[in-house]
Amino acid sequence: MKGELLKIEHLTASYGEEPVLKDILLGIGEGESVFLVGESGSGKSSLLRAVLGMENLTVVSGRVLYDGKDITAAGGKQRRELLGREIGFVPQNPAGSFNPLRRYEAQIRDIMGSHGLTWDPEEVTEILEKLDLKEGKKLLRMRPYEMSGGMNQRMAIASAMLLKPRILLCDEVTSALDTTTAARVVKELGMLCTQRKTALLMATHHLGIAARLADRIGIIKDGRMTELGDTDRILTAPREVYTKQLLMDVPRLGRGR
């Protein structure tokens, strides 16, 4: 296994009384892509939230380590400098994650400025082109509410990748998109991460998508990581009944389409 960039050690967390994450154990290496697969409400998004340190989720026990440092309870400036710059995030609802009434240019400028990076329109349009968005300059002058879900999604990916994070967290990036667009966006995202050697931790309910892009797959059910292993192994020799069920739900699943 490669050097571990992000390590989650025996993490248990809750929103109130009942824990939504139970004793999660996961390590992600530099440049590696790990997909968390589970139904909605299984806890896969909560795992991402725990890594991001979102306020309403309380860590009961366990730790989150980034680059060897314990960031479980990191707050304030330390957390802010980590978010975006080191740990990128593409949320489930990208349109809602930007100020709907401000031009993308202004918002991306702020994001970069907050991390001491300089704004370069060429760099932005280049990334947008890689994500299949032409006329990037025009798009940057638009506001989120004026754009379609797919466009906003790619804007969110682009703005995350611009900061050159070492790991990118994605939460159900496909839920706002139709199936064809979803497949394309995820493929583009995967290529971008491989090119830049960015590690990827993606939560999805779609085992088929994970099968194509993941180095490793973790199956999450009721807040527990029921199975974790290399993609090939999970697909060809699943150990848990639940994993087998999930595999059966994916029609005509074969690697490499």
Added chain:
Amino acid sequence: MKPSVKDRIKRQKLKIVISSAAALLLVLAALAAPLLVPNDPYRTGSDLIRKAPGGAFPFGTDNLGRCVFSRVLVGARTTIGVTFLLVALSFLIGTAAGMLCGYYGSVLDELLMRIADIMLAFPQMVVAIAVAGILGGGIAGAMAALGITMWTGFARLARSHTKSIKALPYVQAAVLGGKSGAYILAHHILPNILAPMVTYALTQIGTTMIGISGLSFLGLGVVPPQAEWGSMISEQRAYIQIAPWAVLFPALAAVLTILVFNYLGDAVMDYRALSKNR
């Protein structure tokens, strides 16, 4: 760490208990004022003019030698009583109008809501002052002047709640089941809109008190010599330099009472918001 919703609800409940106890105390004091007063609040005496607080006159005497403490107590009766009456009337009229509009809709709804719009298109106090002024002052005039705009708030709230409750499946089922409008309004709508309506009424008490005593202060409400805090302050403020107590005690009573009722209103509103989000 942030307190949990449960703890916050508990704290809100405590706030409601404390402030409603204080409010109850004020209302009781106002009701029992005639029994509690140490002196006749209307008896003047040339030998008792502007006596400092102490002895038989805990709050001193005013410019006409009347006992300020007794007047503050009896004034509570007027101010709180008139306020309650006005809020209750606005509540009844507004809620009834809002329920009818929300339930039956159509022309009646259009008409009443247009009237409400017109009332709201004007600053309340401006209308109140003009109307009270034209009506020539007096308690009834002041109440009418404030009430003209006040019922609209109740009506709008009752209307929107009625509309959303009417759309609920079980109410729709009752409608289709042939229950009469009056039956549904009484059995399904009213019990469900009562809580938000009463909450709104509570939040209106402080504002109404400010309005009533403000009109009385201007001489457009309660007419002297009847004791009312606003008119007492207005009457005695010319002598504030020599007898500040005759102004400061009614002022204190007014502020305290408004504070208590505003606090109660806020507490109930926050409590409802909290328990709704749970």
Added chain:
Amino acid sequence: MKINTPVRRLFLRAAELIIILLVLSFLVFALMYLAPGDPAEKRLTSQGIAVTKQVLQAERERLGLLRPFLVRYAEWLSGIVRGDFGISFKDELPVSGKLLAGLKNTLILSAGSFFLSLAIALPLGIAGAVLKDRIPDHLIRILSFVGNSMPNYLISVLLMYFFCIRLRLFPVIAAGDLKGLFLPALSLAIPLSSRFIRQIRAELLSQLEEDYVTGLRLRGVKESDIILKNVLPASLGHVLTILALAVGTLMGGSVVIETIFRWPGIGKLVMDSIKARDYPVILGFVLIMGTIYAVINLLADIAGGILDPRTQKKGE
């Protein structure tokens, strides 16, 4: 053909405004018609003329009080269109001149207390929202709660007592200068700013709950950027509505404050006119205040639509 939406909205609202003013003026006119008290008698007694039946009837005739109600209303209305508010019953001077003279002073007082309120409320409201549930927030909330529960007449009496009588910092009767403006403006500004603080704080807090704020935080955007460049501009539309509605409170309050401080504004004028049953002035006052209030709210509404184009789309 498609008409430009904002322009259409403006026309619709303006038409609505005119109808509202017509209805209200009719109601107030009707109320005066039915009101107790006789302006003619009031005028005669105030001039020290012995009131006999004959004299009274002649006076009523002269003031135009005997003609049918609708005729009087129509005449009055046609005058308004030409900017003529009629003749004062009290001294037979044109009402429009009286109102304009008072209006100037009222505007000075209102503008003064409005900006004073904003100067107090903006920083405190923002601080309360940003420092929510911390000690400064608690203090600000207590302060604004108490301020919000103080009637303005009471505040002005207390301010007068402490500043003019106890400390002798100000004259009891306000002079027309900046120093004279301070206490009346402050009397209006204390309750108003308290309300603003609560409303601005609540508005900012609801903005801070928006998803995009979390989104920006998760991208590591500086908190100052989030507040200054996103949350504040986004709340501007709602804050403008809040401020426009407060103009109504200010108008009612200025009547009280002008009476107490003897500030020669339109509020003091209307109180004097009420005592004299000088109906044309009262009617003019309601109409002018109503128009100003409605126009300000209309402008705030339009500004809100420009600031947040989404609301217009929804309204379609």
